[in-house]
Amino acid sequence: MIPQLHPETTDDPRLMKWLTGNQFLPAVPPQLLTLVEEGLLERVHTAPGEVLTWLPENRSWVVDGPRVRSALFEALSASGLDGEPDETELLRKIEEILQQEVAPVADSHGGAVTARSVRDGILTVQFSGACQGCTASGKTLNDLVLRSVQARYPQIREVRTVSPRRTRLPRPRYLR
Numbered sequence: 482m483i484p485q486l487h488p489e490t491t492d493d494p495r496l497m498k499w500l501t502g503n504q505f506l507p508a509v510p511p512q513l514l515t516l517v518e519e520g521l522l523e524r525v526h527t528a529p530g531e532v533l534t535w536l537p538e539n540r541s542w543v544v545d546g547p548r549v550r551s552a553l554f555e556a557l558s559a560s561g562l563d564g565e566p567d568e569t570e571l572l573r574k575i576e577e578i579l580q581q582e583v584a585p586v587a588d589s590h591g592g593a594v595t596a597r598s599v600r601d602g603i604l605t606v607q608f609s610g611a612c613q614g615c616t617a618s619g620k621t622l623n624d625l626v627l628r629s630v631q632a633r634y635p636q637i638r639e640v641r642t643v644s645p646r647r648t649r650l651p652r653p654r655y656l657r
Contacts, residue, residue, distance in 0.1 A: 485502030604630060
């Protein structure tokens with residue numbers, strides 16, 4: 482698979498954000514460490530879906546950018562990652578996204594959202610607490626959950642909710 486790689490400028494002219502799609506380099510790859518040792522890069526930081534690279538003061542992205550891009554492309558190609566984690570790993574990563582980006586909103590309203598399963602591009606979540614049965618849960622589902630997850634995993638095309646199990650309470654004797 483050919484790695485996805487897209488440079489994105491930032492407010493800092495020395496910093497370039499490289500968007501890597503679904504690929505994640507868990508550590509700075511040797512190809513970029515070599516560029517740091519040579520002084521072509523000042524530092525490198527990896528995160529899900531992106532790699533941040535900083536040039537030293539005396540360097541230019543016009544001149545040095547192609548070499549950084551080539552090294553990063555080589556690192557992504559050699560990583561052995563196909564960009565498609567298995568469903569168990571994907572579910573774990575999605576749960577991390579929900580904890581970081583959705584949980585603070587749900588918590589502030591007395592509720593919670595939990596990832597339950599992911600299969601064939603469909604993520605199933607469960608609302609609990611005040612979120613369960615809330616009239617705004619559909620908006621939360623589409624505007625917050627789907628948008629947050631699709632930003633990193635565009636293969637997720639739909640989010641559904643699972644209904645919690647209902648337990649029947651025995652009818653009080655005085656109503657019999």
